[in-house]
Amino acid sequence: MADSATANRNKTTKPDKFNLHPVAKKILRQLLIFLISLALVLGSIALAVQTVYNKFIKPVDPEDDTLITVEVPMGTSINGIAEILYENNLIRNTAAFKLMVDLSNKSNKMQAGKYELSKSMTIQEIINELMTGQVSVSTVLVTIREGDDIRTIASRLVDEYNMNFTEEQFIAEARRVEKYMDDYPFLRNIPEERRESEFPMEGYLFPDTYYFYADSTPERIIRTMLGEFDAKFTQEMRDLADEQGMTMDEVVTLASIIQNEAKTEEFSKVSAVFHNRLKIGMNLESCATINYVIEDREVNQITLTIEDTKIDSQYNTYKNPGLPLGPISSPGLDALNAALNPYPEFMEPNEPMLFFVLMDPETGLHAFNSTYEGHVKDKQKYQVNWQ
Template sequence: MRHVRALLLALSLLALVVSCGSYVLLGELRATPSTTVEPVEFVVAPGETANDIASRLSAAGLIRQPMLFRILVRWRGLDQQIQAGRYVLSPTMTMSEILMVLQSGKVVDDIQITIPEGLRLEEIATIIAAAGLVSEAEFLEVARDGDRFRDDYFLLNSLPSGATLEGYLFPDTYRFAPSADAETIVRKLLDRFVEQYSTIERSVRVPGVTVHQIVTMASIIQREAVLLSEMPKISAVFWNRLKPQFAPTFGGGLLGADATVQYALGYDPVEGTWWQRELTVEELAIQSPYNTRVTPGLPPGPIAAPGLAALTAAAQPDESSPYLFFVASCERDGSHKFATTIEEFRIYEAEWLACQ
């Protein structure tokens, strides 16, 4: 009889423990980590496990007990039911509610934008604003503050104090959450620049140049070249013009790139473009540190966003090229004719003018 009473007592205690445990478990399932309603974007990667998802949900402040989340997923047999994608969750949601959303596949639609090579900051701002992300003014306020990012990006070490991020926002196709702010957008473009520049930083053939000088030269090449195959040769022309031994032949250290004059002139309301096609004699002589027809050396900074081909050409010019001049070809395929002397240049120039 005594054994029976002990057994009944043990069963009662076990039932009490189970009941309390169930109550606590139910309480945790119904609990929310916070009362804040601030939405949190959460991305589930393809093939990501429930364990990884639980850990990241906890780190994001969306659940309190990652182990309980894992148990809930397995108990409900949902290991394979969570859909990859970008979601908007809230710390006010329960675990069950979060699981329902992650199963639904109702992801947030990203906004895709494409930034072509050779655009200046204002043109990039227009693309971003047209996509419905942030306004042109918001984007430009951040993108023109290079000092804001210097400590986080070592490739900005040679960026002059007070300079903008002109040339450093890499042209590519991107996807952004609709809620992305200007700094998030700028950092993503900067991250891509760092990623791409890292592929060439160990193979720079131009002695004694900084990253800023390479990016500046690349931006000019991007605006002047049409064919990717000609970029290393056009790069050689511009670097040759800056060498002291060629100063007597070409303008005493002048780069002489019309694209830099276009940049200095800015927006033309008549043509409705930032890049005037026809430049007058007066415009070619304007006083500006960006006018490389009157100011020796490289301009103070980039004039546009160069792509990887232009960056590579700036860092690795065609070392076998002795040229100092190039003129558009009458083939009209974007190609150029290259010359080493002013006499040869004038012949090619006359040919070009004759075929207009």
């Protein structure tokens, strides 16, 4: 009996290797919770990545090797190429294709031509094919910059891209607005008064990156850019313009001023200032409109002289009320949207902003004010940066 009792006593007092200290148990429990949570998060990320891949990047049909003949016409932008591929069911998503092109830095290597592609091809394989198409005539990758006017476009096409015509020939063709109205009815929005002006189609040659044949004519290039404008200025935008009581030409004109006055992040704020001024009949006083008519095209002045503001021109918004005669450049999509969607916090029922002044040419950002007195103080504060 004594031996049995001793054995039982020894059994109960023997240390248990799993009998952890309470603090250690708490730490172990927290560690297990963390590891389980981490596994769940990583699993969620993996699932999200797989979902994105399946929805946007994965080949349309990995098992279908049937060849589909696709033609990329001359002058087609990257956006246009993406649309062609999507319409032929060769990619799942146009944005994913454009992102892959940007990431691979091959947008300037793709060529117009005919291609045989299949639904089983990856986006990268399609991009590689687009770099080696059947091309009978050499092509030129041309970038029309946002904010370029027709004179600048003509100059760059000849001087930078060596197109097979002169600046004068391109400008002369760009004046023939009546010729293009049947094919591009939106040009009928251009007021009669401007159809006889020097640059009636200013603002409508849409800025983008295009592929042109080296021997493209001014007409072919103009038609391509007009077609791109027609595609970009959507029906929704046209309806919004109608709701706001603006014609398409007024939207393009305002957008062109916004484009040349500010950086993209401030487009809607500058738009609000101009909308507020137009509403109360206050002159726009846009430096960009003066620079458009200054004879020295090499100078884009930050500050204007008194003589500059007195220039006798229908584009002088210091001298004339309302919008100028027409656009002063080719606005991009962001500027067009800003013209239609001014920054609401700068407008009624909030205190409407009526002034803005450049703070620093290096950043391109502005200070905004609702009063002239505040505007004068801003000018005095920041003009030292303009030298």
